[in-house]
Amino acid sequence: MPAEPAEPAAETAIETRGLEPVPDDERTGRVRELVPTWVAANISVLLLTMGAGLVIFNKLNIWQVLVVAVTAPVVSYGLVGLISIAGKRGGAPGMALSRAVFGQRGNLFPGALIWVARWGWETINAVSGAYAVLTVLDLLFGVRSSTPLIVVTLLFFVGCTFVVSGLGINALRVCSTWSTYLFGAFSVLVLGYLLFTTDWSAVFGKPAGSSAMMIAGIGTIAAGGISWVPSGPDFTRYLPRTASSKGMVGATIGGAGVVVLPMVLMGAVMAVGTPDLASAQDPVSFIGELLPTWIAVPYLLIAVVGMLLINSMSMYSAGFTAQTLGIKVPRAAAVSVNALISLVFGFLLMVVATSFFGSFISFLTLLAVAFSAWIGVFGVDMLRRTGYDGPALLDTTRTSAYWYKGGFAWQAMTAWALALLVGLLFTEVDWFAGPLAGTWIGRNGLGWVAGIVTSGVLYAVLPRTTAVDPAADPARAGRAPEDESAPAGSLSN
Numbered sequence: 001m002p003a004e005p006a007e008p009a010a011e012t013a014i015e016t017r018g019l020e021p022v023p024d025d026e027r028t029g030r031v032r033e034l035v036p037t038w039v040a041a042n043i044s045v046l047l048l049t050m051g052a053g054l055v056i057f058n059k060l061n062i063w064q065v066l067v068v069a070v071t072a073p074v075v076s077y078g079l080v081g082l083i084s085i086a087g088k089r090g091g092a093p094g095m096a097l098s099r100a101v102f103g104q105r106g107n108l109f110p111g112a113l114i115w116v117a118r119w120g121w122e123t124i125n126a127v128s129g130a131y132a133v134l135t136v137l138d139l140l141f142g143v144r145s146s147t148p149l150i151v152v153t154l155l156f157f158v159g160c161t162f163v164v165s166g167l168g169i170n171a172l173r174v175c176s177t178w179s180t181y182l183f184g185a186f187s188v189l190v191l192g193y194l195l196f197t198t199d200w201s202a203v204f205g206k207p208a209g210s211s212a213m214m215i216a217g218i219g220t221i222a223a224g225g226i227s228w229v230p231s232g233p234d235f236t237r238y239l240p241r242t243a244s245s246k247g248m249v250g251a252t253i254g255g256a257g258v259v260v261l262p263m264v265l266m267g268a269v270m271a272v273g274t275p276d277l278a279s280a281q282d283p284v285s286f287i288g289e290l291l292p293t294w295i296a297v298p299y300l301l302i303a304v305v306g307m308l309l310i311n312s313m314s315m316y317s318a319g320f321t322a323q324t325l326g327i328k329v330p331r332a333a334a335v336s337v338n339a340l341i342s343l344v345f346g347f348l349l350m351v352v353a354t355s356f357f358g359s360f361i362s363f364l365t366l367l368a369v370a371f372s373a374w375i376g377v378f379g380v381d382m383l384r385r386t387g388y389d390g391p392a393l394l395d396t397t398r399t400s401a402y403w404y405k406g407g408f409a410w411q412a413m414t415a416w417a418l419a420l421l422v423g424l425l426f427t428e429v430d431w432f433a434g435p436l437a438g439t440w441i442g443r444n445g446l447g448w449v450a451g452i453v454t455s456g457v458l459y460a461v462l463p464r465t466t467a468v469d470p471a472a473d474p475a476r477a478g479r480a481p482e483d484e485s486a487p488a489g490s491l492s493n
Contacts, residue, residue, distance in 0.1 A: 008333030019323050021091035021390040022237050031239035031247040033173060034084075037235050038077065038255030040176035041228060041313055043183050043306020045284050046360070047130050047221075047260060049268060051267020051383040052274075053361065054217045059209035062268060069216040070257075076225025077256040079375060080232045081249030083382065087233025088243050090388035093320035094233040094246060098374070100388050101381045102416070103406025103465075104396045108325060110416055111372045113482035114230055115321045117370050120159075120363050121227055122314050122338055123345040129307040130155040130350065131284040132300045138299055139288045154346050160308050162339040172313060177303050186299045193295060194269055203272050220361060221264060223368035225256060226448065226468030229375050231317035315339060326396075362429035368448035371425050373419035377412050384464070402414070408463040415458035423451030 052061045054068060083094065090097045095114065099107045132152040137143040164171055226260065270290055284303075288296045318338040327337070360459060392401035404410075426447035428437035435440055441450055 013031045019096040034251040035255040036176040036180040039180040040309040042259040047263035048267035051264035052271035055271040058213040061206040061208045065268040069261045072221035073257040073260040076222035077253045081252035084232035084236040087236030088239040094230045095324045096320045100410045103404040103409040116317045122342040125311045126342045126346040132304045135285045158343045161311040165312040219445040225362035236318045321394045349433040369423035372448040372451030376452040377459045405475045415455045418450045419455030423447045
């Protein structure tokens with residue numbers, strides 16, 4: 001068959017729609033729903049640990065941390081919001097839209113890299129969630145961590161993640177909204193406690209660190225947001241084509257920033273009185289030491305829900321990515337692959353790894369570089385086009401308008417591959433150092449920026465790929481492949 005079979009998309013509790021574009025009459029989402037979505041994507045105690053790292057390892061003072069905490073979500077989630085615009089234009093997941101850029105075969109390469117990168121992100125969050133559960137058990141019942149208990153908590157966390165992500169977009173929206181309210185209320189409580197118990201003279205008396213470490217800190221915090229960029233369209237595909245692009249970007253930045261800013265600042269404040277916070281093997285148990293039990297336990301439980309949602313959102317997108325790689329199973333079943341992988345890798349990280357924070361920062365750094373090459377190419381392509389050919393996105397044969405030459409768009413592939421190489425040249429982590437890591441770009445942790453700029457500029461100057469323009473063929477534009485008689489939808493911004 002020339003096109004992949006479309007799944008039924010009936011309005012039920014379980015989302016059954018796969019890669020096929022969402023028809024205009026089913027686009028009932030609202031821009032304001034993006035706020036709780038991106039709040040939920042950041043409800044993680046790891047932000048506390050990262051804020052502490054800015055003080056302990058980067059040697060920043062509280063004012064420099066404030067600059068980092070404001071700048072990082074604006075930069076990273078600004079990119080998420082911009083790329084999300086493609087979702088309302090094409091009505092399909094991000095990695096399905098990527099086929100229009102790289103070609104049906106070419107898209108397998110960045111798709112596979114992004115899919116693998118998600119394994120690490122989901123593993124980190126599964127481990128953090130499991131540690132939070134273990135901390136609650138210790139605080140309430142005095143149950144100490146052990147290998148069998150680690151296995152049980154990981155199974156519990158990953159199992160819940162699988163259920164929520166398998167249900168789909170409606171379940172994610174409901175859970176995101178309620179977790180936003182609960183987390184916001186308890187965060188205010190924690191802020192109030194810190195306000196009255198912190199030695200503020202020590203906090204404000206800390207000397208400033210170098211500008212290079214501050215720039216590198218922005219990259220570290222921003223890496224988490226950058227990992228969501230390819231997933232942005234997954235959460236905007238149900239928005240009507242008339243949805244405000246500026247509103248989408250603003251809601252995305254606002255939803256993320258309202259969590260990132262206070263969490264990073266709280267972590268920095270906590271680190272002044274607890275200097276070993278950022279280097280602890282367990283990135284969560286310190287909360288039980290710094291906060292009274294009546295605050296720590298409910299806060300950790302809400303954080304568990306938050307990290308569960310983060311993993312659910314990641315696995316939700318990973319299911320689509322797996323489908324674009326040719327894994328011909330329903331989206332909910334595709335999620336199970338990542339669930340199993342995060343379970344195995346999570347066990348190894350909790351039982352075998354010697355430094356959680358070192359492994360975490362190294363992973364974030366490489367994650368940002370891996371995603372940056374795709375961001376530059378896809379972003380430039382999105383600025384050039386006004387819409388996507390729905391049937392061509394699903395047609396993986398030579399008849400597809402996005403087949404290009406041999407299934408590859410060589411311009412996009414060249415820009416992506418070279419940018420990936422350039423980013424790694426400027427990158428240094430615990431177990432890897434590129435030959436240009438000692439340069440100004442490398443010392444400031446800007447390898448990911450070099451990747452975005454390189455891929456974007458190269459793709460912009462290379463000859464444009466040619467494909468059937470959906471705007472020039474209204475019979476195919478904006479129409480889901482399973483409904484060949486449906487009228488074409490508008491491709492306007």
